[in-house]
Amino acid sequence: MTDETGPTLAPALEMRGITKRYPGVIANDGISLQVRPGEIHALLGENGAGKTTLMNVLYGLATPDEGEILLDGQPVAISGPADAIARGINMVHQHFMLVPVLSVAENILLGDETMANRIFLDRREARRRIVELGRRFGFEIDPDAKVGSLSVGWQQRVEILKALYRKARILVLDEPTAVLTPQETEEIFGVLRRLAGEGHSIVFISHKLYEVLEIADRITVIRRGRVVGERLPSATDEDDLAELMVGREVQLTVDRGVSHPAGPVLQIRGLEARDDRGQAAVRGVDLEVRAGEIFGIAGVAGNGQDELVEAIVGLRRPSAGTVSLAGQDVTGRSPRKMNEAGVAYVPADRHRFGLILSFPLADNLVLTSYYRKPYARGIVRDPKAILRDATTTIERYDIRTPAATVRASTLSGGNQQKAVVAREFDRDLELLVLDQPTRGLDVGSIEFIHRQVIAKRDAGTAVLLVSAELDEVLEMSDRIGVMFGGRIVAVLDGRTADKNEVGLLMATGGAERVAALAATSA
Numbered sequence: 001m002t003d004e005t006g007p008t009l010a011p012a013l014e015m016r017g018i019t020k021r022y023p024g025v026i027a028n029d030g031i032s033l034q035v036r037p038g039e040i041h042a043l044l045g046e047n048g049a050g051k052t053t054l055m056n057v058l059y060g061l062a063t064p065d066e067g068e069i070l071l072d073g074q075p076v077a078i079s080g081p082a083d084a085i086a087r088g089i090n091m092v093h094q095h096f097m098l099v100p101v102l103s104v105a106e107n108i109l110l111g112d113e114t115m116a117n118r119i120f121l122d123r124r125e126a127r128r129r130i131v132e133l134g135r136r137f138g139f140e141i142d143p144d145a146k147v148g149s150l151s152v153g154w155q156q157r158v159e160i161l162k163a164l165y166r167k168a169r170i171l172v173l174d175e176p177t178a179v180l181t182p183q184e185t186e187e188i189f190g191v192l193r194r195l196a197g198e199g200h201s202i203v204f205i206s207h208k209l210y211e212v213l214e215i216a217d218r219i220t221v222i223r224r225g226r227v228v229g230e231r232l233p234s235a236t237d238e239d240d241l242a243e244l245m246v247g248r249e250v251q252l253t254v255d256r257g258v259s260h261p262a263g264p265v266l267q268i269r270g271l272e273a274r275d276d277r278g279q280a281a282v283r284g285v286d287l288e289v290r291a292g293e294i295f296g297i298a299g300v301a302g303n304g305q306d307e308l309v310e311a312i313v314g315l316r317r318p319s320a321g322t323v324s325l326a327g328q329d330v331t332g333r334s335p336r337k338m339n340e341a342g343v344a345y346v347p348a349d350r351h352r353f354g355l356i357l358s359f360p361l362a363d364n365l366v367l368t369s370y371y372r373k374p375y376a377r378g379i380v381r382d383p384k385a386i387l388r389d390a391t392t393t394i395e396r397y398d399i400r401t402p403a404a405t406v407r408a409s410t411l412s413g414g415n416q417q418k419a420v421v422a423r424e425f426d427r428d429l430e431l432l433v434l435d436q437p438t439r440g441l442d443v444g445s446i447e448f449i450h451r452q453v454i455a456k457r458d459a460g461t462a463v464l465l466v467s468a469e470l471d472e473v474l475e476m477s478d479r480i481g482v483m484f485g486g487r488i489v490a491v492l493d494g495r496t497a498d499k500n501e502v503g504l505l506m507a508t509g510g511a512e513r514v515a516a517l518a519a520t521s522a
């Protein structure tokens, strides 16, 4: 496929001059993109740059105002997702698009309209094909395993298999590694390389620049709806890409300065909590976070981190143990009471807990204070005050939106996250609880949020930071607790902790260490 060694093939996919307008914003402004057969093409852009919109146009979910799409050099009109799939274009969604109670095979067959009436007839043949496809791309999968019992890395593979099963030639992966461990990411990259090797074309969307540099053959960068550059990984680096994306120089590492921890603010003793299925998820956690300190929790997703923070902020009733705030027992208090006591919470799942998507952005920015002054007097609300403060917040936090009055659902994913952060940070706090605060954010926004967190720490707030990004935990934290199997298995000094050691503790809970110690003392 290379230009030097042979005739240039027509691009597998070409988008020409795509323009898509929404009220008050041009989401795509004449974007052109060419993806060759067998190419992994990364699409980079800051939050709200228009990446998802462009892919929605490709998938027939949004109709462009201008421009055309060509497949193998032929112009096509894509009428909707079913049409896109029939033409060999597939979106590989993040794991939560799968149905957990169904098996791998059932999930793969689900929604495949050509199979709808034949599911039972062809089940054996389908399972055989699934196993074979998996092997071809380097993994063994049990087609009868329940998806809910698989790790997120395996769920991601099921999504890819689903696309391959439908004979996809062009695969779009929108932030596929957001919820994966570094190890799982490497494994998925192996699968992607094999796919490209067999001639599939891949559009890879990610905010992680080092990943893009590692996996992409070519990189297209868009900013505010326009293509601002194309790069080969060999001719660029993270700083260059960040600057191209954001339009200014970005500091990619955290300057955390010196912390001055004071007395304990959050004290947790023997805390236990169950997950949504009633299984023990937090199994006896003792933890203390002091004023003016960032306590980071490192761990592979699904080791009880989410349940722990939910039990702290009042969203989940602990089954045992106590939570104290500034010396006062607050175990089992409601989220509103915790909020009033000076606890802010940025949830991992912003759609479930962070925002009401059908409400205007302005209302979402006062979601935890709309019933108080200055937004309300008794039961009478003051929309003008809400709008005035929302406008200021939008400016200060650089939330990209045409107006404060648009529904939160129309914001790009990253800008929704910025809205949650803006609301939660914008007051004096005792305790700040952050669960994956920068997931889905672009490098400029991450830099901004990290600075805000450090400023809160310096103002004396106790910060509990949970993140699947090990680098984020290492760079931000004064102390690091490693969570494994519902327990904190080690607490380390954030400034001296070794990445490999933390990674090993995350993966094994320290069992190997314990075994090694036992072996040396024997």
Ligand code: ATP
Pocket: 022, 023, 025, 026, 027, 045, 046, 047, 048, 049, 050, 051, 052, 053, 054, 400, 401, 402, 410, 411, 412, 413, 414, 415, 440
């Ligand atoms: P992120 O990295 O944050 O996911 P993105 O690059 O995918 O960002 P898009 O979701 O494509 O960005 O959004 C581009 C712009 O289009 C944003 O300003 C967004 O608010 C706007 N937009 C997207 N969908 C709609 C919609 N259905 N109605 C109105 N505006 C929309």
